[in-house]
Amino acid sequence: MPNIASILKAEISRVARREVRAEIETLKKASVSHRSAIAELRRQVSAQEKELRRVAKGAVRPSSAPDSGGDAGEVTKRRFSASRLAAHRAKLGLSQSSRRWLWRREQPSVLQRVGRPVPRVASMKPRTTT
Incomplete structure (x- = not known):
């Protein structure tokens, strides 16, 4: 038991x-x-x-308006165009030398931006006023 x-x-x-x-x-x-x-x-x-x-x-980056006809997610990058620069300069009535003076650049760098040869690197730096 x-x-x-x-x-x-x-x-x-x-x-x-x-x-x-x-x-x-x-x-x-x-x-x-x-x-x-x-x-x-x-x-x-x-x-x-x-x-x-x-x-x-x-x-950070302003996007195009959704009403602009494109995709809302599609953002167009702005690209430099020498022809647009020349047209804008003509619209403002500026010569290449006056544009150069406004930008404080050497003449070759201004010429390059309107479709001419590439300037020297030294001329791409902004000038200091003395």
């Missing part, structure tokens, strides 16, 4: 395991809900960081 102490011990441990299992189940459910909430918050932070980067890019 089994010892009463061992039977009592087995019964107590069985009841204790059942109680612990019930407590662990509630903790597991809470843990799952917390993990899903954390994952959702991470997705929100990621989306906000992307939005912030997009807005920061827009603040």
Whole structure:
């Protein structure tokens, strides 16, 4: 015949395991809900960081208006054109030498900007007034 102490011990441990299992189940459910909430918050932070980067890019570089007929994401880069410079200079009524004086540049650098040979590097530095 089994010892009463061992039977009592087995019964107590069985009841204790059942109680612990019930407590662990509630903790597991809470843990799952917390993990899903954390994952959702991470997705929100990621989306906000992307939005912030997009807005920061827009603040640094002005984009074309969405109504302009092009894509809203398409940004046209402005490129230098010697013919446009010559046309603008003619519109303002400036000669090459007066344009050179305005820019404080040597004559070869002004000539290069209207389609002539490339100037010396030394002449590309702004002059200092003495």
